[in-house]
Amino acid sequence: MKAGMAPxxxxxxxxxxxxxxxxTITAVNGVDFDVYPGETLGLVGESGCGKSVTALSVLxxxxxxxxxxxxxxxxxxxxxxxxxPEEMRMIRGGTISMIFQExxxxxxxxxxxxxxxxESLRLHEKLGRKKAWEKAIQMLxxxxxxxPELRVGEYPHKLSGGMRQRVxxxxxxxxxxxxxxxxxxxxxxxxxxxxxxxxxxxxxxxGSNTSxxxxxxxxxxxxxxxxxxxxxxxxRVVEEAPVVELFHDARHPYTKGLLKSVPxxxxxxxxxxxxxxxxxxxxxxxxxxxxxxxxxxMTMDICKKESPSMIHFNKNRRVACWLATDDF
Amino acid sequence: MINFLLKRLLAIxxxxxxxxxxxxxxxxxxxxxxxxxxxxxMASPQDVEMIRTQLGLDQPxxxxxxxxxxxxVHLDLGLSAxxxxxxxxxxxxxxxxxxxxxxxxxxxxxxFGIPAGIIAAVRPYSWVDYLVTIxxxxxxSMPVFxxxxxxxxxxxxxxxxxxxxxxxxxxHLILPTVTLASFVVAFIARMTRSSMLEVLSQDYVTxxxxxxxxxxxxxxxxxxxxxxxxxxxxxxxxxxxxxxGAVLTETVFAWPGLGRLIVDSILARDYAVIQGSILIxxxxxxxxxxxxxxxxxxxxxxxxxx
Amino acid sequence: xxxxxxxxxxxxxxxxGDIDSSSSRGWAKLKRNKAALVGGIFLLIYIVCAFxxxxxxxxxxxxxxxxxxxxxxxxxxxxxxxxxxxxxxxxILYGSRxxxxxxxxxxxxxxxxxxxxxxxxGYFGGKTDFIIQRFTDMLLAxxxxxxxxxxxxILGVGLKNTVISIGISMIPIYIRxxxxxxxxxxEEVYVEAAxxxxxxxxxxxxxxxxxxxxxxxxxxxxxxxxxxxxxxxxLGFLGIGVQPPTPEWGSMLGSARAYMMxxxxxxxxxxxxxxxxxxxxxxxxxxxxxxxxxxxxx
Numbered sequence: 001m002k003a004g005m006a007p008x009x010x011x012x013x014x015x016x017x018x019x020x021x022x023x024t025i026t027a028v029n030g031v032d033f034d035v036y037p038g039e040t041l042g043l044v045g046e047s048g049c050g051k052s053v054t055a056l057s058v059l060x061x062x063x064x065x066x067x068x069x070x071x072x073x074x075x076x077x078x079x080x081x082x083x084x085p086e087e088m089r090m091i092r093g094g095t096i097s098m099i100f101q102e103x104x105x106x107x108x109x110x111x112x113x114x115x116x117x118x119e120s121l122r123l124h125e126k127l128g129r130k131k132a133w134e135k136a137i138q139m140l141x142x143x144x145x146x147x148p149e150l151r152v153g154e155y156p157h158k159l160s161g162g163m164r165q166r167v168x169x170x171x172x173x174x175x176x177x178x179x180x181x182x183x184x185x186x187x188x189x190x191x192x193x194x195x196x197x198x199x200x201x202x203x204x205x206x207g208s209n210t211s212x213x214x215x216x217x218x219x220x221x222x223x224x225x226x227x228x229x230x231x232x233x234x235x236r237v238v239e240e241a242p243v244v245e246l247f248h249d250a251r252h253p254y255t256k257g258l259l260k261s262v263p264x265x266x267x268x269x270x271x272x273x274x275x276x277x278x279x280x281x282x283x284x285x286x287x288x289x290x291x292x293x294x295x296x297x298m299t300m301d302i303c304k305k306e307s308p309s310m311i312h313f314n315k316n317r318r319v320a321c322w323l324a325t326d327d328f
Numbered sequence: 329m330i331n332f333l334l335k336r337l338l339a340i341x342x343x344x345x346x347x348x349x350x351x352x353x354x355x356x357x358x359x360x361x362x363x364x365x366x367x368x369x370m371a372s373p374q375d376v377e378m379i380r381t382q383l384g385l386d387q388p389x390x391x392x393x394x395x396x397x398x399x400x401v402h403l404d405l406g407l408s409a410x411x412x413x414x415x416x417x418x419x420x421x422x423x424x425x426x427x428x429x430x431x432x433x434x435x436x437x438x439x440f441g442i443p444a445g446i447i448a449a450v451r452p453y454s455w456v457d458y459l460v461t462i463x464x465x466x467x468x469s470m471p472v473f474x475x476x477x478x479x480x481x482x483x484x485x486x487x488x489x490x491x492x493x494x495x496x497x498x499x500h501l502i503l504p505t506v507t508l509a510s511f512v513v514a515f516i517a518r519m520t521r522s523s524m525l526e527v528l529s530q531d532y533v534t535x536x537x538x539x540x541x542x543x544x545x546x547x548x549x550x551x552x553x554x555x556x557x558x559x560x561x562x563x564x565x566x567x568x569x570x571x572x573g574a575v576l577t578e579t580v581f582a583w584p585g586l587g588r589l590i591v592d593s594i595l596a597r598d599y600a601v602i603q604g605s606i607l608i609x610x611x612x613x614x615x616x617x618x619x620x621x622x623x624x625x626x627x628x629x630x631x632x633x634x
Numbered sequence: 635x636x637x638x639x640x641x642x643x644x645x646x647x648x649x650x651g652d653i654d655s656s657s658s659r660g661w662a663k664l665k666r667n668k669a670a671l672v673g674g675i676f677l678l679i680y681i682v683c684a685f686x687x688x689x690x691x692x693x694x695x696x697x698x699x700x701x702x703x704x705x706x707x708x709x710x711x712x713x714x715x716x717x718x719x720x721x722x723x724x725x726i727l728y729g730s731r732x733x734x735x736x737x738x739x740x741x742x743x744x745x746x747x748x749x750x751x752x753x754x755x756g757y758f759g760g761k762t763d764f765i766i767q768r769f770t771d772m773l774l775a776x777x778x779x780x781x782x783x784x785x786x787x788i789l790g791v792g793l794k795n796t797v798i799s800i801g802i803s804m805i806p807i808y809i810r811x812x813x814x815x816x817x818x819x820x821e822e823v824y825v826e827a828a829x830x831x832x833x834x835x836x837x838x839x840x841x842x843x844x845x846x847x848x849x850x851x852x853x854x855x856x857x858x859x860x861x862x863x864x865x866x867x868x869l870g871f872l873g874i875g876v877q878p879p880t881p882e883w884g885s886m887l888g889s890a891r892a893y894m895m896x897x898x899x900x901x902x903x904x905x906x907x908x909x910x911x912x913x914x915x916x917x918x919x920x921x922x923x924x925x926x927x928x929x930x931x932x
Contacts, residue, residue: 021666061537065453093539100538105531110553110629120539155629171539346772357788465669465920469913471864473871474887474905481898572779576868580891590780591872594787606784610776 007034007074008211009058009179014071016050016057025283027053029235030071035179040205040212042226042243044219044258048280050235051215052101055181059098060088075179094124097172101184103164107156113140114152117171124175139170144200162193166200173204183215198224219258223247228316231255234281234291237310239319251319253296290322298323332631336621340614347610351603352396356389358599366600368409379406405604410596415604418589423608425495426585429577430570432505437512437570438563444513445520450547452525460517467514472573476507476580493582500581508577512566519562523555530554557628564620568613663925670921676914683730695724696879704897714899717889722900725881726907732882733863733911736797740862741855743801748808749851753839755809756816763813770806778803782865786874796875800865804858811854815847822846849926856919860912867908883908 016028028050035041043051056062058073058080073080075096080088092098100106108116117139118132127135133152140148143166156164165185172180185201186194202225205212214226222229222243229246231239231254239252250256257276278295281287287294293303302322312318355362363380364371371379380386383406384395399405405415448460483503484492491500527533528551536550575587582588586605593601625631664670683690699719707714713722755766773781785799819825820843828838869875870884878885883904890900 089540098538102531106535108532108550157630343771343775347775469916471867471908477901568777572777594874602787609780613777
């Protein structure tokens with residue numbers, strides 16, 4: 001990014017494991033990336049690659065009795081993973097907030113929209129009940145919900161999916177966070193609504209210095225919104241590049257496969273990844289060597305034996321693939 | 329809301345008809361002459377004849393049923409063969425005792441069962457959880473009448489802290505209440521635990537956490553309110569078990585309630601009283617479930633606005 | 635979190651082909667479940683007592699020994715004697731036969747009528763369903779134990795009538811349960827496909843629907859046996875169930891009530907027997923539910 005600017009968020013060697021009855025699953029395995037102030041970073045990969053878990057690990061929203069998280073999450077000079085739970089709680093929803101994938105299930109069905117927005121305002125901004133309610137109406141207006149003063153008193157089941165996602169966005173923005181994780185914010189929505197929500201996010205982004213980590217499998221969305229992209233596969237980062245470079249000159253076979261499967265740039269249809277043969281490996285039974293090799297069209301002997309290490313081309317370009325060494 | 333209320337009220341009508349139909353035919357399923365059955369074994373032939381003409385038992389069945397309903401509406405449930413008192417009078421004398429006992433027990437069950445279930449769900453697989461799980465499993469496996477006897481042996485006979493039976497002061501209420509509530513406490517605790525566990529894994533709870541809310545607030549405001557919705561239904565259904573348990577508890581503690589009346593009447597073959605008191609139990613249960621539906625609507629906005 | 639969910643869901647998605655693998659997964663889970671294991675062991679002891687009563691206890695459990703009446707536990711009478719001097723241990727052992735017989739009989743009645751009616755009600759829907767549901771509403775309008783009481787009042791006391799009365803009071807529970815399951819299964823693609831290809835209804839119900847509603851039925855059967863024992867003991871306690879001199883746990887408690895003042899053992903042991911028998915079915919039922927029917931609650 002811009003030279004000399006310090007990253008807002010810096011993830012170093014993040015490793016998240018779940019303890020299940022069937023064994024330990026390492027969903028995120030040594031992920032590093034930085035997020036700079038004001039930028040939108042695309043975090044891309046198929047479902048199951050660990051991108052949501054990365055976000056949930058950063059915010060420490062995973063059940064601590066079933067997960068272990070290693071590594072460092074440096075935010076604003078503090079390692080979030082070593083904060084005590086109370087300090088962490090005040091960061092959540094205040095300085096870092098999150099937009100979830102499923103607007104249908106992510107809002108509490110028995111609390112009004114206004115209540116759900118204003119409770120974080122009362123907590124983080126220390127507003128009174130009435131002030132917070134007024135701010136909630138304002139927030140609904142900002143996310144372009146018509147007649148916000150009526151909608152604010154309604155329950156989620158009265159709202160459409162797109163409306164609910166707007167409410168989620170209003171909730172995430174309400175306390176002026178410095179960083180937002182948007183986890184597949186449009187995936188659950190209709191195509192036309194998707195476009196509206198993306199436009200809304202872009203619009204809101206313009207006026208602020210908030211950074212966004214946009215988690216998605218939809219490269220069309222990434223092309224539209226992100227300036228930099230981190231590609232994940234099976235719990236690891238496989239490639240990172242500025243968005244234009246990624247679309248023109250992807251280095252990792254997986255990224256190339258992803259790009260091929262995008263129908264039209266900024267596509268009008270949900271991205272299907274069926275051009276990459278095979279499926280995401282079961283995290284319990286990871287293949288030896290490079291975890292992508294069973295699906296890769298350019299597999300070499302070494303790919304089956306050893307997993308490739310990350311090669312940094314410059315500050316914003318890196319790739320983890322045995323082929324990449326020869327290129328440069 | 330009003331639509332929902334009307335719908336619920338209308339749905340009760342067939343249930344009420346069903347209850348009366350079942351009880352009406354109950355007497356007629358017995359071997360022998362219904363008039364003789366109602367009058368009792370000791371009745372004179374004149375008494376039997378009187379009942380026969382009074383109830384129109386020589387008329388076709390549907391007319392008999394109509395007049396049965398008509399008498400019900402006028403709260404005429406016939407005479408007890410045992411005491412010759414009107415059945416309704418026998419019932420009125422005991423109903424308040426049963427209601428008092430049931431309300432105390434259900435209140436106790438909620439006051440202890442719901443918090444126990446919450447604590448267990450919030451710390452799953454901790455020692456508190458195991459304690460609640462095992463205690464509630466014991467609770468639902470224990471025969472109430474045996475528990476009653478054991479409590480009586482310990483607290484009335486050995487320690488002599490509480491009266492062994494009868495009615496009068498609040499002290500008389502303690503052992504029967506604890507006995508009757510035991511099963512329901514256990515059931516409600518189990519239900520609350522599983523309902524809370526499910527709600528705590530919902531997306532909106534993660535959303536609440538992502539907003540940085542305090543864990544206590546999340547549990548009470550976001551999770552419990554949602555978890556209560558199925559619990560309310562269960563409490564209503566449990567009221568049925570409670571009424572069944574009341575029959576046994578009242579017998580153990582010589583508590584002069586409707587349950588005792590039924591048992592005594594069955595033993596004495598006093599069918600008019602059996603019919604009347606079971607009818608009242610059925611009505612009571614239906615009424616409780618109606619109230620539950622109303623509370624349900626009050627808690628869940630999705631129903632309220634339909 | 636979402637990502638992980640997707641993976642685990644794929645593993646036990648319930649299409650027809652997966653029935654075998656999900657049930658073998660269930661067995662593995664059941665074996666790991668300590669509560670179910672304890673329940674299974676209790677149940678085994680209970681069944682051994684029921685079948686082996688004559689071997690375990692020599693002598694007649696109904697033979698009075700008036701000189702030793704109300705004797706506390708001693709060498710000759712391990713659990714003491716009742717008011718007629720009959721061995722409480724012997725009566726509890728023989729009582730386990732009675733209660734097991736009742737439990738099996740009651741659940742048999744419930745299954746025999748409840749499952750077919752529930753299948754028909756859920757599968758065919760429409761008027762049949764409406765009529766059956768109004769009928770179950772009617773039965774469910776009475777709390778279970780009171781319905782059994784009312785039926786006993788009509789049918790009279792005794793072992794057979796106890797089984798029939800409690801059995802009938804359980805029928806509506808099975809109807810509701812099976813119907814509810816059928817309603818969800820009926821909409822599954824493989825059922826639609828079978829119907830579209832002209833498969834006979836009877837065949838669809840028996841081959842496609844019944845196997846998929848089996849898990850909740852088995853769970854309910856285990857829990858229902860516990861309830862049956864409790865209800866039967868309740869009726870026996872009130873004196874309107876199984877009649878003496880047949881050794882029945884509930885009626886043992888009923889007659890012990892008069893002597894509990896100085897002789898608490900008379901009332902203690904039969905109660906423990908009931909408690910352990912019910913507990914074993916509840917533990918097993920819980921384990922079965924966790925293993926095979928995790929979606930349902932209580």
